[in-house]
Amino acid sequence: MQELLTLSLAEVHRKLQAREVSAIELTEAILTHISAVEPQVQAFITPTPELAREMARRAQARLDAGERSPLLGVPIALKDNLCTAGVRTTCASRILHNFVPPYDATVVARLREAGAIFVGKVNMDEFAMGSSTEFSAFHITRNPWDLTRAPGGSSGGSAAAVAAHMAYAALGSDTGGSIRQPAAFCGVVGLKPTYGRVSRYGLVAYASSLDQIGPLTKTVEDCALMLNAIAGKDPHDATSVDLPAPDYRAALVDDIKGIRLGIPQEFFEQGVQPEVAETVHQAIGLLESVGAQVQEVSLPMAEQSLAIYYILAPAECSSNLARYDGVRYGLRVGAERGHIGMMEATRAEGFGKEVIQRIIIGTYALSSGYYDAFYLKAQQGRTLLRQQFATVFQQVDALVCPTTPTPAFPLGALVDDPLAMKLADVLTIPVNLAGLPGLSVPCGFVNGLPVGLQIIGKPFDEATVLRIGYTWEQLACLRDELRLPTGLAI
Ligand code: GLN
Numbered sequence: 001m002q003e004l005l006t007l008s009l010a011e012v013h014r015k016l017q018a019r020e021v022s023a024i025e026l027t028e029a030i031l032t033h034i035s036a037v038e039p040q041v042q043a044f045i046t047p048t049p050e051l052a053r054e055m056a057r058r059a060q061a062r063l064d065a066g067e068r069s070p071l072l073g074v075p076i077a078l079k080d081n082l083c084t085a086g087v088r089t090t091c092a093s094r095i096l097h098n099f100v101p102p103y104d105a106t107v108v109a110r111l112r113e114a115g116a117i118f119v120g121k122v123n124m125d126e127f128a129m130g131s132s133t134e135f136s137a138f139h140i141t142r143n144p145w146d147l148t149r150a151p152g153g154s155s156g157g158s159a160a161a162v163a164a165h166m167a168y169a170a171l172g173s174d175t176g177g178s179i180r181q182p183a184a185f186c187g188v189v190g191l192k193p194t195y196g197r198v199s200r201y202g203l204v205a206y207a208s209s210l211d212q213i214g215p216l217t218k219t220v221e222d223c224a225l226m227l228n229a230i231a232g233k234d235p236h237d238a239t240s241v242d243l244p245a246p247d248y249r250a251a252l253v254d255d256i257k258g259i260r261l262g263i264p265q266e267f268f269e270q271g272v273q274p275e276v277a278e279t280v281h282q283a284i285g286l287l288e289s290v291g292a293q294v295q296e297v298s299l300p301m302a303e304q305s306l307a308i309y310y311i312l313a314p315a316e317c318s319s320n321l322a323r324y325d326g327v328r329y330g331l332r333v334g335a336e337r338g339h340i341g342m343m344e345a346t347r348a349e350g351f352g353k354e355v356i357q358r359i360i361i362g363t364y365a366l367s368s369g370y371y372d373a374f375y376l377k378a379q380q381g382r383t384l385l386r387q388q389f390a391t392v393f394q395q396v397d398a399l400v401c402p403t404t405p406t407p408a409f410p411l412g413a414l415v416d417d418p419l420a421m422k423l424a425d426v427l428t429i430p431v432n433l434a435g436l437p438g439l440s441v442p443c444g445f446v447n448g449l450p451v452g453l454q455i456i457g458k459p460f461d462e463a464t465v466l467r468i469g470y471t472w473e474q475l476a477c478l479r480d481e482l483r484l485p486t487g488l489a490i
Helices: 009-017 023-041 049-064 106-114 156-163 180-186 220-230 274-289 300-323 335-350 353-366 372-392 418-423 429-433 462-476 479-483
Strands: 044-047 075-079 117-122 169-174 189-192 212-217 260-264 293-297 398-402 438-446 449-457
Touching: 009 023, 009 220, 023 044, 023 049, 023 075, 023 117, 044 156, 049 117, 075 106, 075 156, 106 169, 106 220, 117 156, 156 169, 156 180, 156 212, 169 189, 169 220, 180 189, 180 438, 180 449, 189 220, 189 462, 212 220, 220 438, 220 462, 260 274, 274 293, 274 398, 274 438, 274 449, 274 462, 300 353, 300 372, 300 418, 300 429, 353 372, 372 429, 398 462, 438 462, 449 462
Parallel strands: 075 117, 075 169, 260 293, 260 398
Antiparallel strands: 044 117, 169 212, 189 212, 189 438, 398 449, 438 449
C-alpha cells in the first residue's frame, strides 16, 4: 500500500495500464490514506470522496476499453480557486464559502477529459494572497516535512497534498511565486508556465497580468505530463496564446551538454541563507560537470521587483475583487441596511485582513493624483525588468538560482511581520513580472528541510526548463529521500 502511494504519476499510470491495480482500488487506497494523514496535514478545504469514486468507475471503464491517456485513473487535487462545476470553490474566503460554480475552469475540464480523478479542493491563502497558507479563512495547513512549519503559499494545500501522497499531482496558481515557493518548501516539483501558455478561464482572478496556473508533482516527468494536459490556446481566455504546445514529455532528455546557464547574482543576495546558496551552488557545479556552460549574469532591476509587484498586484486585486458585492454570488450580510450598507457589511465581514489591506493599498495606488507616482512608475519598472531579462536571454538559455531565500519557516513566525512574509517571494516574483516560465525542483536539504532549485526560461520555452530540471533530478538522486517526508508516519 505504501509502495503504491509513494509512486510517481508516471509510475502509477504504468501500473494502471498493466492492470496491476484498478482505478477503483487506487482511489480507495488514496481515500484511506487521506483519512489517516489529513488530520495532521489539513491540506483540504473540500474533500470529494464520492466524486472521486464516481470518477474512478468511469476511468476504469475507459481503461478497460483500452484508452492509454497518462492521467487516466490518476487521483489529483485542485487548488480551491479553480472553478469546479457542482463542487464549491471558496478561494479560502468567507465571502465565497458557499459558492458552487456552474462551470469548470478550462484546466479542470481538460483534466476531466484526460480521465484524472478529483480527490478534492485544497487549501490556500485567501484569494491566493500570501506565502504560508496561514491566511486561509478556514484553517492552516502543515508542512509534511515538519508539522510545526508552514507548507508555503499560496498553493500550500496543493504542495502538502502531493508531498504527503494524498494526490499524485495537484494544480496550483502562481502570481508571485505561489506554485514554486510551496513546491520548494514541501520538496515537490512546481512549474509556473509562461504567461499565456495555460488558459486561466475559470481561475478566480487575483492579479490578471501575473496569474498563471501550473502543476505541482513528485517528479519533473509528471510535471511534463500535467503540462501536456493543460497547455494550449483556449477561446475562452484571450490571453492564452495560439502557439503549438510541444510534447513536453518527449522533451525530457537526460542531457544538457552545451546548454548555457546564467547565474543571476542578485538572486543569491537579498537575504538568501548561506546554506541555501551553498546547496544551489553545489547543484550548479554538478550541472556544469555534465556539460552545462555556466556564466554569471546580472539583472539589477530584480532588486526592485518586490516594490513593483506590491503596487501592481494590489492595484489589480482591488479591481478584480470589486465583484464581491453580496449581490451576484457568495456571502450577503446586512440585507436590511440598504444597498450600500449591505455591500459594506458583506465586504467587511467576508474578506480577511490581508485581503482588505491589499484592496486598500491598490485603491490608493490607482486613485487620481497618485496613479503616476505609483502605478505608472511600477509599470515602467516592470518594463525595464523585462528588458533586462530579454538582454540576458540573448546570452544564456536559462537561469538557475534558489527558489526561496530560506527553507520552510515555522507556523506563526511571520504572520505579524508582513515584510518578512513578502520576502519569501523575493526570488520568484521577478519571473511573474517578466511573464517567464519558472520551475522549482528539489535541490537538497538544509537542516532536514527541502530546498528548491529554480530554473527560469525564455518565454514559451518550458521544454528547456523541464529538460534541465529532469537532468538535475537524475543527477541529484533525491527521489528515495523525497518519498518519505519526515513529519509524517506513513
Ligand atoms: N505571496 C505573493 C502574494 O501574496 C504571491 C502569491 C501568489 O503567487 N499567488 O501576492
